[in-house]
Amino acid sequence: MDTSTGPDTVIVGAGVAGLTAAWNLHKAGQAVTVVDPEPGMGASRAAAGMIAAVSEVMYQHTTMRTLMTTSAAMYPPLVAELTDLLGHDVGFRDTPTLDISAHPGDRDYFSALAEVQRAAGMTVERITTRQARSLEPALSPTISGAFLVSGDHQINPRRLVPSLIEALETSAAAGGPPFILLRRRAVEVLRAGEDATGAVTGVRLDDGTVITAGTTLLCPGVSLATVGGLPEADCVKLRPVHGDILRARLRPGRPPLLERTVRGMVDGRPVYLVPRTDGEIVIGATEREDSFDGVVLEGAYQLLRDAQVLVPGAADLELTEILARARPGTPDDLPYIGRLDGVDGLVISTGYSRHGILLAPLGGHLAAGLVLGTAPTEQDAGILAATDPRRTADPAVVDSASRDPSNGHRTPRERTAP
Incomplete structure (x- = not known):
């Protein structure tokens, strides 16, 4: 044709x-x-869909910082116009994000990162672990540190x-x-x-x-x-930058596990849990450049293990999907x-x-x-x-x-x- x-x-x-x-x-x-x-x-x-211009800030990342903060500010009007036209929710949640450290070394990392974020004019509030667990009771009683990032939200891709x-x-x-x-x-x-x-x-x-x-x-x-x-x-x-990511769901009759996105660090390894309104929780994500399109067992195991270190109740979730995709990376x-x-x-x-x-x-x-x-x-x-x-x-x-x-x-x- x-x-x-x-x-x-x-x-x-x-x-x-x-x-x-x-x-x-x-x-x-x-x-x-x-x-x-x-x-x-x-x-x-x-993708998990975190609109995390603050939490995604990295050391020596000035140019990307501008892109992230500019784009994050454009989400509310985009969501509003889509919602007004369609008359239904498009997957946006304005709940804040918690940055949680499992161990003292992880806490030091988040503390240093908070200095970079604040120096860039961003709002990051250090809270006690007691306060964090008051906001999210499912967090482990052994967490070592917490920051509240009120401006970081999520959307379901x-x-x-x-x-x-x-x-x-x-x-x-x-x-x-x-x-x-x-x-x-x-x-x-x-x-x-x-x-x-x-x-x-x-x-x-x-x-x-x-x-x-x-x-x-x-x-x-x-x-x-x-x-x-x-x-x-x-x-x-x-270059293909692969990531393994998991999706889980609350079992029938169980109360919500989390209301806010939890971005954590466990022995220097990043992990996040992103709760949806329908009971789904996205757990991710690894980052590897081995050109393998499938899911790597080590990555899935790491995510399952580290998610439970921060949120022990994650062990009770129904695992519904394990997925890997290649993201387009640049030099x-x-x-x-x-x-x-x-x-x-x-x-x-x-x-x-x-x-x-x-x-x-x-x-x-x-x-x-x-x-x-x-x-x-x-x-x-x-x-x-x-x-x-x-x-x-x-x-x-x-x-x-x-x-x-x-x-x-x-x-x-x-x-x-x-």
């Missing part, structure tokens, strides 16, 4: 990055087609993704710009010119369908390399949002690693602005300069980035932080 349609923008990838961009473009009046064989089933499917699709479909049906979701795989971009090296004019799908569009937005995560016809994308260096841990040299008609938005849900509103806003040609604000211009896909084209730039403490790169020790 070889047909042609003509949306204003075709988006490859129906995770949160692609769908938030689609929503922004749709609101701006654009006809949008999104292409993905399994919408929302990539990294977005596994498994509700957010279908809600974004529903919002796009609802708005289109009510007379808004056309929206089409195609459950197909994009195999290559189309190029203008006799030698097919000119502007990108759309995509070809795995069934032969051709979609022409004014702009093509690539948000495919780690599968970017499988999209042909774009040798210029060799500079977009991605300097910053995402790629921007254009490629000499390639008109194309925008790239990928490389969000483990911050994909947190950065979704900002990434969607910036990618849509590039597609629309909107003049960026001073802050947006600074972020776009830091996330320009061309920044890693030169190996010397990557080397410099890995040593530059201002660009968000984390040392191996810092990678163990929650």
Whole structure:
């Protein structure tokens, strides 16, 4: 089959990055087609959904800090507009987060991190373990320290993704710009010119369908390399960062275990428990770069063990899912949002690693602005300069980035932080 349609923008990838961009473009009046064989089933499917701009702060992480705080502030209006349109909850919870240390060494880590957070103007309240257990009685009586982070919240990606699709479909049906979701795989971009090296004019799908569009937005995560016809994308260096994550559920008749997200440290190992309103608790997550797509038993065991150190009652939960997904990592841990040299008609938005849900509103806003040609604000211009896909084209730039403490790169020790 070889047909042609003509949306204003075709988006490859129906995770949160692609769908938030689609929503922004749709609101701006654009006809949008999104292409993905399994919408929302990539990294977005596994994500716990912590909107944790404060708790995710790391040492020597200045640039990423700006992205995280900016994006976190964009969640409330996004949630409000989706809720108003759809008339139902989209998975957002504004309950605060507790940072809990299991042992004295873990407490020292959180104490030092709190100094960094406060120096950045963030609000982190040290509370006693008695106060923490008053807030969450299921916490172990042996915990050694606690911090309350009132500004860190959560959203359920498994509700957010279908809600974004529903919002796009609802708005289109009510007379808004056309929206089409195609459950197909994009195999290559189309190029203008006799030698097919000119502007990108759309995509070809795995069934032969051709979609022409004014702009093509690539948000495919780690599968970017499988999209042909774009040798210029060799500079977009991605690596799969796998994470094992568990989902559990309260057994019938049992009272809620937690109300707040618990982000913990157990002997230097991070673990978190994210409670949903329906009784589900997400337990995660490991971080490994071994290129293995399956679940690793050691990682699952570690999470189960450490979750029970902090919350002994977790042992009574029903284990419902063990999952692993590859998150798209970059050499300097910053995402790629921007254009490629000499390639008109194309925008790239990928490389969000483990911050994909947190950065979704900002990434969607910036990618849509590039597609629309909107003049960026001073802050947006600074972020776009830091996330320009061309920044890693030169190996010397990557080397410099890995040593530059201002660009968000984390040392191996810092990678163990929650």
